[in-house]
Amino acid sequence: MPRAKRGFKARRRRNRVLRFAQGFVAGRRRMWRRAVEAVHRAWMHAYRGRKNKKRDMRRLWIVRINAAVRPLGLSYSRLVAGLGKAGIEIDRRALAELAVVDPAGFAKVVAAAKAA
Secondary structure, X not given: OOOOOOHHHHXXXXXXXXXXXXXXXXXXXXXXXXXXXXXXXXXXXXXXXXXXXXHHHHHHHHHHHHHHHHHHOOOHHHHHHHHHHHOOOOOHXXXXXHHHHOHHHHHHHXXXXXXX
């Protein structure tokens, strides 16, 4: 009786991993063991990257807000404190977008934060 070699299921599992390894260089795309290693590492970096992207975007928004509010005579931290006192609930993403797209509207928000 011939030995069982797992056949279809194992091949399907291997092919799935090798499909994920498409675009990798050299043996990392062709050799099963190297491909598994490379794919798992790529997934690890992708997972971490999804978390870092959120941090990076928030930092970018803060930099943009700070750059837009300085010519209006305020710093970022004072603006955020003033918005809190004025009861204006606007997130940093919307504030940064407002600063880029509608400077006049942003100036009104800054004026309201200054007054508080």
